[in-house]
Amino acid sequence: MKKTNKTIIDNIVKFPKKLNNGEREIEAIVFAALEPLDIETIESKISKKINVLKTLEKLQIEYSTRGINLVCISKKWSFRTSDKLSSLMSQEKTVEKKLSRAAIETLAIIVYHQPVTRAEIEEIRGVAFGTNTLDILMELNWVKPQGRKDVPGKPIQYVTTNDFLSHFSLQKLSDLPTVDELGSAGLIDSTNIDNAIFGTGKFYKEKQEEKRENIYENIDEMLGGTLSPDEEK
Template sequence: MNTQDAKRVLEAALLVAQQPLTMRDLRSLFADELGADALSALLDELVADWQGRGVELVSLASGWRFQSRPEMRQYLDRLHPEKPPRYSRAVLETLAIVAYRQPVTRGDIEDVRGVVVSSQIVKQLEDRNWIEVVGHREAPGRPALYATTHQFLDDLGLSSLDQLPAMHEVGADPEAMLAASMQESLLGAAPDALSDVTDGDERLPVTEGDAALIDGK
């Protein structure tokens, strides 16, 4: 198979795929006769071929996919005018802390936020498949350790956590981290339009130790 035909096969498979395709998926298209280096080169060519168009080919945490460019969203949203889900500040702060400090326990999150983290918040993030339990800390009660998922990165359009802004670039405030790094496609609303619902959070007194954690010291 020549290069042009191989690119057509890749393009067709990626355009009709419902989910991102891994390198293994893509190699299976050619019965593993195409090496990883050759496949990567063809994908790079496809990325270049689609430059300047309304759709782009991107590499995400779980594989490769075609997606609309961000500047197309205002037009595409007219096809589906229903409002996207809104997430409270409590949910977004919790997600930001997990993203930047993972793996963390609920106790770790509470230390940073200075509030009790309700089960509803954790369940909402788990149901959205943005966080998951990755282990348990060897401490009394063996609390669950939470980390972000590939779905979280895919929804942000990222291939790895390394692509999140560095903490020193956005400050140590969880909400500021989130506003700087999470795209509207993930939030479902601009940061200044987020709901003020607390999701049952109960404020705790903030100690000097808590303040040090919040300041990132």
């Protein structure tokens, strides 16, 4: 009889420790949200005051070994399928909207030179692009207008959004490859590039000069890894 009891005990499934009501509320709120939530939004929805950040960090640990993980990108929290299981989801994946080469190159330029105007983008690419190129990137909510440059005409400047970071699983812009890393990967010729003028003040927090280099012919390979480029525009 003792042996039987021991067998039963050994075969009992060990479930995670129970969550308290506050933790369950936060878990449910983040799970049901249509988009990542910041701490302030979560605090406004729970029934009693608790340490939301500490609770989220606890839940993040609880879910770290499961098929669904709790992740934080740009200070916003959401549940996502574990990266280790992403291959299982490939057959369920919907067809991505195709981007033209012009759109991918434009996105690459905005990423590394933001805030940047339309004229500056065209100067770097060395060619004008269609009127809908920026519209497509804004429809995806990867790019948005942010202020106007203090020059004659006050042109609109463009920057990337938190949705861009989220789509490419980046915590922050500084997680992007540096000029040296891009050179090592063979995406650009870094031998003639000055790090001081490559990139944006927001990216490196360094001063910029007027000089621009057309070095984006192959960077679209980096950003286009999950996209299927359509014909060039």
